[in-house]
Amino acid sequence: xxxxxxxxxxxxxxxxxxxxxxxxxxxxxxxxxxxxxxxxxxxxxxxxxxxxxxxxxxxxxxxxxxxxxxxxxxxxxxxxxxxxxxxxxxxxxxxxxxxxxxxxxxxxxxxxxxxxxxxxxxxxxxxxxxxxxxxxxxxxxxxxxxxxxxxxxxxxxxxxxxxxxxxxxxxxxxxxxxxxxxxxxxxxxxxxxxxxxxxxxxxxxxxxxxxxxxxxxxxxxxxxxxxxxxxxxxxxxxxxxxxxxxxxxxxxxxxxxxxxxxxxxxxxxxxxxxxxxxxxxxxxxxxxxxxxxxxxxxx
Amino acid sequence: xxxxxxxxxxxxxxxxxxxxxxxxxxxxxxxxxxxxxxxxxxxxxxxxxxxxxxxxxxxxxxxxxxxxxxxxxxxxxxxxxxxxxxxxxxxxxxxxxxxxxxxxxxxxxxxxxxxxxxxxxxxxxxxxxxxxxxxxxxxxxxxxxxxxxxxxxxxxxxxxxxxxxxxxxxxxxxxxxxxxxxxxxxxxxxxxxxxxxxxxxxxxxxxxxxxxxxxxxxxxxxxxxxxxxxxxxxxxxxxxxxxxxxxxxxxxxxxxxxxxxxxxxxxxxxxxxxxxxxxxxxxxxxxxxxxxxxxxxxxxxxxxxxxxxxxxxxxxxxxxxxxxxxxxxxxxxxxxxxxxxxxxxxxxxxxxxxxxxxxxxxxxxxxxxxxxxxxxxxxxxxxxxxxxxxxxxxxxxxxxxxxxxxxxxxxxxxxxxxxxxxxxxxxxxxxxxxxxxxxxxxxxxxxxxxxxxxxxxxxxxxxxxxxxxxxxxxxxxxxxxxxxxxxxxxxxxxxxxxxxxxxxxxxxxxxxxxxxxxxxxxxxxxxxxxxxxxxxxxxxxxxxxxxxxxxxxxxxxxxxxxxxxxxxxxxxxxxxxxxxxx
Numbered sequence: 001x002x003x004x005x006x007x008x009x010x011x012x013x014x015x016x017x018x019x020x021x022x023x024x025x026x027x028x029x030x031x032x033x034x035x036x037x038x039x040x041x042x043x044x045x046x047x048x049x050x051x052x053x054x055x056x057x058x059x060x061x062x063x064x065x066x067x068x069x070x071x072x073x074x075x076x077x078x079x080x081x082x083x084x085x086x087x088x089x090x091x092x093x094x095x096x097x098x099x100x101x102x103x104x105x106x107x108x109x110x111x112x113x114x115x116x117x118x119x120x121x122x123x124x125x126x127x128x129x130x131x132x133x134x135x136x137x138x139x140x141x142x143x144x145x146x147x148x149x150x151x152x153x154x155x156x157x158x159x160x161x162x163x164x165x166x167x168x169x170x171x172x173x174x175x176x177x178x179x180x181x182x183x184x185x186x187x188x189x190x191x192x193x194x195x196x197x198x199x200x201x202x203x204x205x206x207x208x209x210x211x212x213x214x215x216x217x218x219x220x221x222x223x224x225x226x227x228x229x230x231x232x233x234x235x236x237x238x239x240x241x242x243x244x245x246x247x248x249x250x251x252x253x254x255x256x257x258x259x260x261x262x263x264x265x266x267x268x269x270x271x272x273x274x275x276x277x278x279x280x281x282x283x284x285x286x287x288x289x290x291x292x293x294x295x296x297x298x299x
Numbered sequence: 300x301x302x303x304x305x306x307x308x309x310x311x312x313x314x315x316x317x318x319x320x321x322x323x324x325x326x327x328x329x330x331x332x333x334x335x336x337x338x339x340x341x342x343x344x345x346x347x348x349x350x351x352x353x354x355x356x357x358x359x360x361x362x363x364x365x366x367x368x369x370x371x372x373x374x375x376x377x378x379x380x381x382x383x384x385x386x387x388x389x390x391x392x393x394x395x396x397x398x399x400x401x402x403x404x405x406x407x408x409x410x411x412x413x414x415x416x417x418x419x420x421x422x423x424x425x426x427x428x429x430x431x432x433x434x435x436x437x438x439x440x441x442x443x444x445x446x447x448x449x450x451x452x453x454x455x456x457x458x459x460x461x462x463x464x465x466x467x468x469x470x471x472x473x474x475x476x477x478x479x480x481x482x483x484x485x486x487x488x489x490x491x492x493x494x495x496x497x498x499x500x501x502x503x504x505x506x507x508x509x510x511x512x513x514x515x516x517x518x519x520x521x522x523x524x525x526x527x528x529x530x531x532x533x534x535x536x537x538x539x540x541x542x543x544x545x546x547x548x549x550x551x552x553x554x555x556x557x558x559x560x561x562x563x564x565x566x567x568x569x570x571x572x573x574x575x576x577x578x579x580x581x582x583x584x585x586x587x588x589x590x591x592x593x594x595x596x597x598x599x600x601x602x603x604x605x606x607x608x609x610x611x612x613x614x615x616x617x618x619x620x621x622x623x624x625x626x627x628x629x630x631x632x633x634x635x636x637x638x639x640x641x642x643x644x645x646x647x648x649x650x651x652x653x654x655x656x657x658x659x660x661x662x663x664x665x666x667x668x669x670x671x672x673x674x675x676x677x678x679x680x681x682x683x684x685x686x687x688x689x690x691x692x693x694x695x696x697x698x699x700x701x702x703x704x705x706x707x708x709x710x711x712x713x714x715x716x717x718x719x720x721x722x723x724x725x726x727x728x729x730x731x732x733x734x735x736x737x738x739x740x741x742x743x744x745x746x747x748x749x750x751x752x753x754x755x756x757x758x759x760x761x762x763x764x765x766x767x768x769x770x771x772x773x774x775x776x777x778x779x780x781x782x783x784x785x786x787x788x789x790x791x792x793x794x795x796x797x798x799x800x801x802x803x804x805x806x807x808x809x810x811x812x813x814x815x816x817x818x819x820x821x822x823x824x825x826x827x828x829x830x831x832x833x834x835x836x837x838x839x840x841x842x843x844x845x846x847x848x849x850x851x852x853x854x855x856x857x858x859x860x861x862x863x864x865x866x867x868x869x870x871x872x873x874x875x876x877x878x879x880x881x
Contacts, residue, residue, distance in 0.1 A: 021581060109573050109576075135699075144689065199570065203577050206655075207657070210763065212699040213699070294696065
């Protein structure tokens with residue numbers, strides 16, 4: 001069992017009640033981790049908003065974690081670092097053996113930490129994600145080992161050794177999305193396993209649309225499209241980059257066109273991830289997704 | 300002669316009360332308070348009882364005395380209760396009193412609480428005789444139906460006797476007697492379907508043939524079992540050790556109720572319960588009470604569920620109650636939840652279903668829109684499989700589908716369910732008022748039958764937001780499909796038949812769509828008749844006969860016109876059969 005865990009949450013204009021609920025959930029699950037043998041747990045909230053509001057929430061959140069967490073920090077980044085940059089910043093300069101990244105709109109079940117730690121303790125595993133409810137992620141995993149194409153950043157636990165070895169998240173994936181796919185594939189390139197732990201239950205506040213699909217905001221659609229283009233660039237798939245840009249020019253909505261525009265600007269500025277040698281061995285681009293999917297939700 | 304000089308019969312209230320008194324009291328004298336013309340003396344004498352009556356009406360007392368009965372003038376309404384008691388003790392003159400009768404008296408006295416309290420003291424002084432009462436039931440269906448149509452007919456005797464000054468239903472009788480420390484020994488309530496209120500002739504409120512009366516009888520029957528109780532005839536013993544709350548007839552309560560109780564139905568063994576509980580812990584609206592009904596008589600299973608809950612955040616744990624439920628079918632934990640819930644509404648979550656963060660929030664929005672109705676939000680279905688070889692024993696195999704009508708259509712719901720149990724909540728005020736329970740006899744579909752019954756009374760406040768995921772297990776693992784399909788279908792038909800036996804209240808706008816459907820069916824049927832007639836005419840034509848050899852060849856390769864005709868005729872037969880059934 002690992003001795004120390006650093007829980008970290010990057011927030012950006014999140015509601016106080018949402019973070020309070022998350023703090024309750026974190027406190028309950030790290031209590032279980034400590035019962036299972038973890039000696040030290042730190043919890044860090046980092047705020048990307050300008051101006052940051054996390055300090056005003058400290059009085060509400062700290063009492064939930066006091067007595068369970070050994071160290072609680074509230075960090076004002078002073079700038080919008082994005083999900084990847086914020087997570088790197090919270091992880092930097094620490095010595096926790098395990099880094100646990102949680103989205104601010106999640107709520108881990110009590111045994112989530114213990115299940116994730118058990119999966120992470122398996123031989124060669126560098127990262128593990130939890131099973132999201134009520135909308136389970138459709139990406140496939142090996143039925144008995146849990147090995148999967150990538151691990152979702154909504155609830156993602158790393159060995160620090162693995163995280164540091166690949167240099168953490170790539171903050172080119174700004175503001176959000178696909179930074180988790182990218183780091184998963186880079187971990188695999190470095191020889192680590194990436195697994196899914198279905199017994200590690202994490203509630204993720206995703207909503208269902210009228211058409212029984214998943215609610216996605218215009219901003220999320222824009223970010224997801226931009227992230228896809230960046231991912232194709234990194235993993236040597238110019239064919240998919242062209243295909244995506246072609247589709248945007250013919251059928252894309254306004255938010256897709258905005259993503260293409262940003263992508264072109266970033267290419268012109270050289271602000272895109274560099275292509276990785278051997279990427280083709282780990283990257284999975286399957287029917288528009290980054291893993292084989294067991295089923296499809298409508299978006 | 301007094302208006303209360305009744306002829307006696309053994310099946311009258313007095314006859315029933317006499318037998319009840321005789322069977323529930325020791326041998327000895329009976330003290331009849333407010334005895335009127337002492338009609339009660341006759342059966343008691345026949346039963347070998349010594350009789351002592353007291354009455355406020357001087358004429359009645361005189362007539363009774365003239366008839367040789369031991370009846371005396373006493374004003375029971377006298378404010379100085381000691382004076383009344385002293386007088387009674389004096390009249391009793393040391394004889395052992397076995398029972399006190401208070402028949403059709405309390406409703407004539409302005410302060411029943413004081414009367415019952417005084418009776419308790421008298422019973423104690425007399426060494427604990429049985430108390431037998433008869434009290435008219437003001438909540439009788441005859442009064443209810445007439446009042447609905449604006450009639451209030453006072454009469455010289457009976458339920459609306461014009462000398463009654465206070466009124467009782469079952470709950471008030473129980474509250475007043477309990478408040479005076481009387482414990483019920485036995486009840487023989489007098490039933491009467493057609494009371495003296497059955498006038499005017501053919502009034503829709505009293506004629507039992509009218510749809511209005513049949514419907515109100517069904518409604519009244521939901522409230523309690525006393526719609527046809529004419530008089531409460533009950534025997535009590537005094538137990539001064541019983542402690543009861545003072546009678547509060549206002550219905551007000553100072554206790555703050557959670558907005559919603561959530562019943563989590565589980566058999567305890569499945570890991571999926573953590574999904575359900577985690578969804579509840581993550582709700583945006585935390586004004587809930589969670590009742591985890593563990594349907595098991597295995598203490599280890601119940602302890603394991605408690606241990607799971609003990610791992611959650613303290614704030615959530617404090618909202619959770621574990622309710623072990625032993626025995627019974629699928630309805631047993633649901634009914635246990637109905638009995639235990641303290642929330643204003645009760646929602647349901649089986650341990651294999653999950654909900655979004657705004658599940659309760661949307662129910663509250665529905666309650667704000669139309670309080671007191673069934674609250675409903677949208678639900679998706681997701682097919683799951685049992686995966687015993689996997690890292691967890693269940694997994695989704697398909698994306699979401701939305702198979703349920705987003706609108707709540709009561710007529711459609713009478714055909715088949717469109718609202719999984721995780722998609723609605725029921726107001727507990729209605730549950731208590733209508734004595735709503737899940738039907739214990741049903742092996743399946745208990746939630747559908749309950750919903751349709753409740754929605755028929757209450758209506759539905761419907762929200763467009765999707766807030767729940769109904770996990771369907773096609774391989775028999777989850778809570779959904781544990782019986783054969785034929786049991787499912789036969790149960791559904793039995794429920795439909797039973798529901799159709801009672802008059803139904805439909806929401807506004809329900810009939811016109813049904814009428815249009817029938818018109819459409821009739822038009823279709825007529826169109827098929829025309830089509831058949833044309834085919835038959837064609838078959839009789841000269842052209843048809845001349846081309847017979849050619850048809851023999853072509854029929855080798857495909858369907859002949861005769862086959863088409865047969866199919867059309869078959870379809871017409873089905874339509875006609877349905878039309879007749881309607």
